[in-house]
Amino acid sequence: HYSSLCYFPLTFLAALQLERLWNGGKATLWSRLLMGGIGTLFTATTLVLPFIGMHPGWILPLVKNDPFAQANLLAEVHWTSWEALAGVWMCVVLYLGHRFFAKREYRSGIVSVFGGTALFVTITLYYFINPIEAYSQRAAVEFFQKRQGETCYVMTKDYKSYAQWFYTRMPPITDPRAHDEEWLLHGDVDRPVYVVCKVTSAEKVGAIPGLKELYRKNGFVFFRRGPL
Numbered sequence: 001h002y003s004s005l006c007y008f009p010l011t012f013l014a015a016l017q018l019e020r021l022w023n024g025g026k027a028t029l030w031s032r033l034l035m036g037g038i039g040t041l042f043t044a045t046t047l048v049l050p051f052i053g054m055h056p057g058w059i060l061p062l063v064k065n066d067p068f069a070q071a072n073l074l075a076e077v078h079w080t081s082w083e084a085l086a087g088v089w090m091c092v093v094l095y096l097g098h099r100f101f102a103k104r105e106y107r108s109g110i111v112s113v114f115g116g117t118a119l120f121v122t123i124t125l126y127y128f129i130n131p132i133e134a135y136s137q138r139a140a141v142e143f144f145q146k147r148q149g150e151t152c153y154v155m156t157k158d159y160k161s162y163a164q165w166f167y168t169r170m171p172p173i174t175d176p177r178a179h180d181e182e183w184l185l186h187g188d189v190d191r192p193v194y195v196v197c198k199v200t201s202a203e204k205v206g207a208i209p210g211l212k213e214l215y216r217k218n219g220f221v222f223f224r225r226g227p228l
Contacts, residue, residue: 071219
């Protein structure tokens, strides 16, 4: 992903700052404020998100002009509120970091913030990845998984994704026509073609001759086209 290009310069700059503090340098006010501000943002997000997930109606008005986002939020996702523990932990980390940095005990502060943040990331991934995936693409992933072992073509229309290649577990297709959207949608195909699109383009995709809508779920619409 293109954002990965940030990892090297960010890691270098972070390591440079840590080395400077570890060897007796002084933490600047702006760096402490920036660290506290970013930490507070992550803390607030992880504290609030589980409760928003339990009450999606709170934010539905904010996405009233986005049918796809609205349908995403209607997905059945089980939140327990225990997920907020990640935010509670980050509060502790920020408190310890602020306390040590205020006393210029930078080595203790670095260990607290670095180690605490690493644990925060682990807790957050454990508790939040599955629920977020349930909103963003689980309906599509489940559809792709059902195609495993079936001799067919699966494609997305009007949005980009690699999920269909990964979750269908289909062996490599050597027929070059299998990558030709025009042939898949209008040509004389030799096997069923499944088409997945977002609800925002369902009307346009549904107007393609030969496509039959199977069902809709959480913002995704699923179509099938049989061999002629």
